[in-house]
Amino acid sequence: KAGVTQTPRYLIKTRGQQVTLSCSPISGHRSVSWYQQTPGQGLQFLFEYFSETQRNKGNFPGRFSGRQFSNSRSEMNVSTLELGDSALYLCASSLGGNTQYFGPGTRLTVL
Amino acid sequence: QQQVKQSPQSLIVQKGGISIINCAYENTAFDYFPWYQQFPGKGPALLIAIRPDVSEKKEGRFTISFNKSAKQFSLHIMDSQPGDSATYFCAATLNPSGTASKLTFGTGTRLQVTL
Numbered sequence: 001k002a003g004v005t006q007t008p009r010y011l012i013k014t015r016g017q018q019v020t021l022s023c024s025p026i027s028g029h030r031s032v033s034w035y036q037q038t039p040g041q042g043l044q045f046l047f048e049y050f051s052e053t054q055r056n057k058g059n060f061p062g063r064f065s066g067r068q069f070s071n072s073r074s075e076m077n078v079s080t081l082e083l084g085d086s087a088l089y090l091c092a093s094s095l096g097g098n099t100q101y102f103g104p105g106t107r108l109t110v111l
Numbered sequence: 112q113q114q115v116k117q118s119p120q121s122l123i124v125q126k127g128g129i130s131i132i133n134c135a136y137e138n139t140a141f142d143y144f145p146w147y148q149q150f151p152g153k154g155p156a157l158l159i160a161i162r163p164d165v166s167e168k169k170e171g172r173f174t175i176s177f178n179k180s181a182k183q184f185s186l187h188i189m190d191s192q193p194g195d196s197a198t199y200f201c202a203a204t205l206n207p208s209g210t211a212s213k214l215t216f217g218t219g220t221r222l223q224v225t226l
Contacts, residue, residue, distance in 0.1 A: 004154070033213065043155070043200065045213035056213050090154050092214075098143040098204055100214060102154035 002027065004093050004103035012109045018079040021106045025072050025093030032074040033100060034066060037088040046089075049074055050096065078108075086110045114138055115203050117217025124224050130188040132220045134201035137182065141203040145214070146175065146186050149198045158199075159186070191224045198222070 005024045013019050025032050033056075034046040045058040049068035066076040072093075078085055086109050092100040116135045124130045136144075143162055147155035161168045161175040161184065168175045174187040188195055201217040 035214075042218050043214075043216040045215070048213060058213065092154075098145070098212070099157060099160070100145075101157065102147075104152075104154045 004091055004101055006089075006091050006103040006106050008106060009104065010107045010109075012111060013081050014111050015081055015083060017081050018077060019081060019108060020075055020077045021089055021091075021108075023074045023076075023091030023093075023103060025074070025091075026101060029093035029095055029101075030072050031094040031096050031100075032068055032072065033092045033094070034074070034076050035090040035092065035102075036060075037090055037105070038086075043090070046076065081110045083110050114215050115201060115217045117201050117220060119220060120218070121221045122223070124188075124191045124222065126191065126193060126224055126226050128191050128224075130191045130195065130222055130224070131185060132199055132201070132222070133183065133185045134203075134217050135181075135183045136203050138203070138205070138215075139182065140205045141215075143204050144175070144177065144184050145202050145204075146173075147200045147202060147216075149200065149219075155200060188222075191222075193224045193226060196222055196224050 007022045031050045033048040037043045048056040052068045063079045068074045088105040090105045092102045094100045114137050145160035146158045148158045149155040159170045159173045163179050172189045177184045199220045202214040204214050
């Protein structure tokens, strides 16, 4: 099976812009979670979607949002970008249990 | 609040040696403890995981030791190889409804295995 894919792999944006990242989970996986990885804060949970419903949310401002489509693909959106949003954004998919498989991430740089 | 504390921050081990990374957790409701390995430019890859009803789990050169009373768990890498050089993250999660839940990660340990 193909692994988790994320697009794009790299993005450069300027402050104030918005960005949309995409994640395609492993075939058959219905749960998609998003994490932010930074050198200072480490790996932090953003949110999790299952069958198009957000089931869990981390402690991030409302500028961070996401959605999941009927084919389990997921997108996350960050509006009004700030310099501190520069990070590696990771998507993980799961059948619905504890085991989560991560994609390669999208490296977002905010200038 | 840091719910999973990981140490050391970095570790240098000679080839063939044993690498040991420790983690401690606070939330006694956690019921699943995975370890992830991450190479530069890649996403974390699941290495091995344990549940609290087991005190040890071994997969190849990788072993998790779990101490429920002390709320601690550790990763041992036997016969460490240069290819093991990566950042290792411990994590914990609780899954009461049988559905995927958020992983709480430790801060990571950068392992370097020297020749």
